[in-house]
Amino acid sequence: MPTVVLAALLALAVPAAAATVERVEIKGAHALVTIPDDWNGSLFLYAHGYTSDSRIVGPIPQSVTDAVPVLWPGMLPFVPKGYATAISTFRTAGWDVKDAIKDVENLRRWFTKKHGRPKHTYVWGHSGGGMITQALIEYFPRTYDGGSPMCATGAGGRRLWNAAYDLRVMYEHTCRDVADAHMACGLCTDGTSRCIDDVDCPAGQTCAGTESPFPPEDGLTAECTALILDHPARFGGIDAGGPLVDRAVSRCLGGATPTPEQAARRDFLERASQLPPNQLDGDLFFATVALGEIVHRRTNGKHPWGNVGVVYASALLTPAEQAALDAGVHRSDADASAVRYMRRFYEPRGRTQAKVITVHALDDGLVIPEHETKYRQAFEASGRTGQLLQVFTATGEHCTNVAPYTPALEALTAWVERGEVPTTASVNAACGNCLATVTPGPFGAKSPERRQKGAPLASLVCTGAVGDCPAGTTCDVARKRCKAP
Numbered sequence: 249m250p251t252v253v254l255a256a257l258l259a260l261a262v263p264a265a266a267a268t269v270e271r272v273e274i275k276g277a278h279a280l281v282t283i284p285d286d287w288n289g290s291l292f293l294y295a296h297g298y299t300s301d302s303r304i305v306g307p308i309p310q311s312v313t314d315a316v317p318v319l320w321p322g323m324l325p326f327v328p329k330g331y332a333t334a335i336s337t338f339r340t341a342g343w344d345v346k347d348a349i350k351d352v353e354n355l356r357r358w359f360t361k362k363h364g365r366p367k368h369t370y371v372w373g374h375s376g377g378g379m380i381t382q383a384l385i386e387y388f389p390r391t392y393d394g395g396s397p398m399c400a401t402g403a404g405g406r407r408l409w410n411a412a413y414d415l416r417v418m419y420e421h422t423c424r425d426v427a428d429a430h431m432a433c434g435l436c437t438d439g440t441s442r443c444i445d446d447v448d449c450p451a452g453q454t455c456a457g458t459e460s461p462f463p464p465e466d467g468l469t470a471e472c473t474a475l476i477l478d479h480p481a482r483f484g485g486i487d488a489g490g491p492l493v494d495r496a497v498s499r500c501l502g503g504a505t506p507t508p509e510q511a512a513r514r515d516f517l518e519r520a521s522q523l524p525p526n527q528l529d530g531d532l533f534f535a536t537v538a539l540g541e542i543v544h545r546r547t548n549g550k551h552p553w554g555n556v557g558v559v560y561a562s563a564l565l566t567p568a569e570q571a572a573l574d575a576g577v578h579r580s581d582a583d584a585s586a587v588r589y590m591r592r593f594y595e596p597r598g599r600t601q602a603k604v605i606t607v608h609a610l611d612d613g614l615v616i617p618e619h620e621t622k623y624r625q626a627f628e629a630s631g632r633t634g635q636l637l638q639v640f641t642a643t644g645e646h647c648t649n650v651a652p653y654t655p656a657l658e659a660l661t662a663w664v665e666r667g668e669v670p671t672t673a674s675v676n677a678a679c680g681n682c683l684a685t686v687t688p689g690p691f692g693a694k695s696p697e698r699r700q701k702g703a704p705l706a707s708l709v710c711t712g713a714v715g716d717c718p719a720g721t722t723c724d725v726a727r728k729r730c731k732a733p
Contacts, residue, residue, distance in 0.1 A: 266284070266285040267282050267283055267284040267285060268282070268283045268285075269281070269282050270282075270283075271307065271308070272355075272358060273307075274336075274351070274354045274355060274358055275339060275350075275351070275354060276305070276339035277336050277337055277338055277339045277347075277351035277354065277355070278305075278306060278307045278308055278336065278337045279308070279334060279335065279336040279337075279355050279358075280308040280323070280334070280335050280336075281332065281333070281334045281355075281359060282332065282333045282334075283332040283363070284329070284330060284331075284332070286329075286330055287330065287331075287332055288330040288331060288367070289366060289367040289368075290330075290331050290332070290366050290367045290368040290369070290370070290661075290665075291331065291332045291333070291334065291356075291359060291366040291368070291369050291370065292327045292331050292332070292333050292334070292370045292371070292372060292657070293333075293334045293335075293336075293352055293355060293356055293369070293370070293371045293372075294321070294322030294333065294334070294335040294336075294371075294372060294373060294377070295336075295348060295352050295371065295372070295373030295377035295378075295380040295381050295384070296316075296318040296319050296321075296322060296335070296336075296337070296338075296373065296374070296376075296377045297318040297373065297374045297375030297376045297377045297378070297399075297647065298318070298342075298343070298344075298375055298376035298377075298538075299316055299317075299318045299341055299342075300341055300342050300476075300477055300480065300537060300538065300541060301316055301341060301480040302341045302477065302478070302480055303316060303480055303481075304316040304318070304319070304337050304338075304341055305337060305338075305339065305340065305341055306337070308323070308335065308337060312324060318374070318375070318377070319335065319337070321374050321398075321647070321653070322335035322373075323335060326650075326653040326654050326657065327654075327657055328654065328657055328658050328661060331370075331661075332359075332363075332366070334355050334356075334359055336351050336352060336355045337351075338351045339351060341477075342477070342538070342541040342542075342545060342546070343376075343405070343538065343541060343542050343546055344376075345376070345379065345380060345383065345405065345593040345594055346592075346593045348377075348380045349380060349383055349384060349387060349593070349594075352371065352380065352384060353384065353388065356369065356391070368393045368394070368661070368664055368665060369391065369392050369393055370392065370393060370394045370395065370396070370657075370660065370661070370664075371384050371385065371392050371394075371395050371396075372395065372396035372397070372398065372657065373397060373398065373400070374398045374399055374400075374647045375398075375399050375400065375401070375614075375615060375646065375647055376400075376401060377400075378397030378398050378399060378400025378401065378402070378606075379397065379400050379401040379402065379404070379405070379594060380594075381395045381396065381397040381400065382395065382397050382400060382402060382594065382596055382604075382623070383593070383594040385600040385602040385604065386594075386596065386597060386598075386599055386600050389599060389600045389601050389602070390601050392600075392602045393602060393603065393664045394602050394603045394604070394605075394660045394661070394663065394664045395600075395602050395603075395604050395605075395660075396604070396605050396606070396607070396656055396657055396660055397604070397606050397623075398606065398607040398608070398647065398653070398656075399607065399608055399609065399612055399615055399646055399647040399649075400606060400608070400615065400619065400623070401615050401619055402596060402606065402619040402620055402622060402623030403596075403618070403619045403622035403623065403691050404590075404591065404594060404595030404596055404622070405552070405590040405591070405593060405594055405595065406552060406553075406587060406590040406591050406595055406700070406703065407595075407619075407622065407691065407695060407697075408615070408619075409539070409542065409552055409553045409590065410553045410554070410555070410695060410698065411616075411694070411695035412531070412534045412535045412538065412539060412553070413464075413465065413535070413539065413553035413554070413555060414521070414555060414558070414560070414695055415521050415523070415531055415532065415534075415535045416431075416464050416467075416532075416535035416536065416539065417464055417555060417577045417578045417579075418517060418520050418521055418560070418573070418577065419431070419500075419517060419532060419535065420464050420577075420578055421573060421576050421577045421578065422500065422513050422516055422517045422520070423496075423499075423500035423501075423513065426499055426500045426513075427499070428458075428495075428496070428499050429496050429497075429499045429500035430461075430496065431464075431468065431492065431493070431496050431532075431535075431536045432458065432459045432461075432462070432468070432469070432472065432496075433459050433468070433469065433471070433472035433475060433492065434455040434456070434457060434458055434459070435455070435456070435457030435458060435459060436448070436449035436450065436453045436454065436455055436456070436457070437449070437453045437454055437456050437457070438450065438453055439457065440471075441453070442459070442469075442471045442472050442474075442475040443455035443475070444475075444483075444491040444492050444495060445491065448475065448479075448482075459471075459472065463578075463580060464578055464580075465539075465543075465551045465553065465554070465580040466539070466540065466543055466544075466551075467535075467536055467537065467538070467539025467540030467541070467542070467543055467544075468536055468537060468539070468540035469540070470540075470544040472492075472540065473537065473540035473541060473543075473544050473545075474544075476490070476492060476537050476540075477537070477541060477545075483537075490533075492536070492537070493529060493532050493533055493536060493537075494529070497529055497532060500513055501513055501514040501517065502514065514528075516565075516569070519562060519564035519565055519569075520560065520562050520564070520565055520569075520573055521562070522562050522563075522564060522694050523613045523616075524611060524613035524645075526613075527613030527614055527645065527646070528613070530613075530614055530646075531613060531614060534614075539553070546589070547583075547585070547586040547589055547590075548585075550583035550585055550586035550589075551580065551581075551582050551583050551586055552582055552583070552586040552587050552589060552590035553582055554579075554580050554581040554582035554698070554700060555577070555579055555580065555698065556579055556580070556581045556698070556699075557698055557699055557718060557719050557720070558696055558698050558719070559574060559696065559719055560573045560574045560577060561574070563693075581700075581701075582700040582701065582702070583701070583702075584700075584701035584702035585702065586702070587700050587701060587702030587703050588702040591702065591703060596622075596623055596626040597626055597629075597630060598623075598626035598627035598628075598629060598630035598632050598636075599630050599632075600632070600635070601635075602635065603635050603660060603663045603664050604635055604636045604637070605636075605637045605638075605639070605656045605657075605659060605660045605663075605670065605675075606620055606623065606636070606637070606638045606639070607639055607640075607641070607649065607652050607653065607656050608620050608638070608639075608640050608641075608688075609640070609641045609642075609643060609644030609645055609646070609647075609648075609649040610640050610641065610642055610643075610684055610686065610688065611642070611643050611644065611645055612644070612645055612646045612647075613645065613646070614645070614646040615646060616688075616691075616694055617640060617688040618688045618689060618690065618691040618693070618694050619691065620638050620640075620687075620688055621687075621688050621689065621690055621691050621713070622691040622709070623636075623638075624636065624638060625709045625710065625711050625716075625728065626709050628709070628711060628728055629709040629727075629728040629729065637659075637670050637671070637672070637675075638687075639652060639656065639672050639675050639676070639683050640683060640684045640686070640687060640688070641682055641683060641684055642684040649682075651679045651680065651682035652675060652679045652682050652683065655675050655678035655679040656675055656679075658678065659674065659675050659678065689713075689714075690713035690714045690715055690716065691713075691715070691716075692713060692714050692715015692716050692717075693713075693714045693715050694715075695715070696715040696718075696719070697710075697715055697716060697717055697718050697730070698718050698719075699718040699721070705717075705718070705721060705730050705731065705732060706729050706730065706731065707729070708729065708730040709728055709729065709730075710723035710724075710725075710728060710729065710730050711723065711725065711728060712725045716730070717730035717731075718730065720733065721733060
């Protein structure tokens with residue numbers, strides 16, 4: 249979340265009401281709990297989004313401006329007045345879904361033990377924290393009365409990372425003939441230390457070599473991944489890949505003044521990936537560093553993503569371009585154990601008692617709004633669409649569409665506590681006509697579903713939309729599940 253967005257958020261803030269503030273550490277996760285003097289007896293828990301910045305693992309600062317950006321929304325006064333709030337870091341950084349589920353639930357239990365069971369318990373979050381919200385309301389289906397996943401990865405982790413891997417292999421295909429455009433670290437003159445520039449090498453050494461080739465499904469080598477993740481101040485976090493991604497991208501796709509060849513390559517990659525031009529570089533962080541973090545630190549070297557059998561057929565490419573990409577792109581298969589891990593942490597099934605309101609920007613290129621289409625399919629398959637309202641803004645990119653935040657949370661509490669069923673129109677009126685009138689298309693039109701060991705065909709939800717089911721299979725529309733022909 250850029251600094252200019254923080255300034256906008258702070259401008260919206262109102263002076264904090266008198267409150268009791270508590271800080272607690274539970275199994276390595278640090279929490280900040282605020283109970284207003286006029287507490288109404290109910291609680292909002294906040295789950296923060298993805299960050300690879302390990303500096304988040306520590307006490308939450310007093311000031312919003314001193315906090316890691318993914319904590320900002322949970323520290324600012326978006327929650328309706330009168331509610332207690334609780335925000336927690338997680339015990340690890342990166343793809344922390346497994347840890348986060350435990351840490352948020354631990355915080356809820358701590359709060360209940362100390363202050364009594366809340367009248368109503370809500371959970372909300374942004375980006376990866378939105379998906380953690382979705383996981384919590386399913387894994388504890390009767391515990392949370394309401395949830396509000398915002399700009400969330402609602403298609404689930406497996407589909408999210410399949411899409412990131414698609415981008416990676418498209419990038420490698422596009423830049424295959426460009427010298428030094430491969431996403432990899434350099435080698436210091438000792439032949440083992442990884443580097444991007446001389447400053448990364450031991451004293452007296454230079455960054456003079458290049459890592460040996462490795463398969464793109466690894467994201468990065470384990471050593472390069474460690475270099476990036478262990479130095480967050482140098483290499484940046486969620487908003488960019490830092491020097492590693494910048495160096496490779498500038499050589500292949502160009503910068504502010506690209507050559508005609510670089511501009512042509514960027515144009516092709518943008519059309520092939522169907523991602524907004526101004527967000528492509530941030531997406532490439534996830535297609536490199538984040539993939540490496542998962543492979544080397546979460547799934548024991550196994551890959552939850554693959555693209556065997558995927559047909560790359562972006563409608564923005566010519567038939568000849570489609571054929572060349574589909575024939576030339578690197579292929580690899582997923583590992584069943586890693587796929588099962590990613591589905592557990594997490595893939596939606598829509599099985600919850602909670603009321604749910606989602607918020608997403610239609611121009612989000614980091615977590616594409618089509619995630620919401622797939623999330624709704626899970627509720628359709630479980631017969632629970634009456635518990636779900638999804639609203640969209642025309643702009644806001646990734647998680648900066650702040651206008652509907654408070655109106656959505658107010659609508660959620662009114663739905664749970666007074667039975668006032670919200671609509672897009674009612675939320676739109678409350679946020680000053682901030683919502684769009686259109687909705688996203690099929691998730692599979694951007695990132696097709698695929699057959700993967702560990703993801704049984706009959707477990708994949710569908711409604712018959714484009715790309716809903718793997719190539720060569722079909723959708724049982726009545727059951728809303730994929731099936732063999």
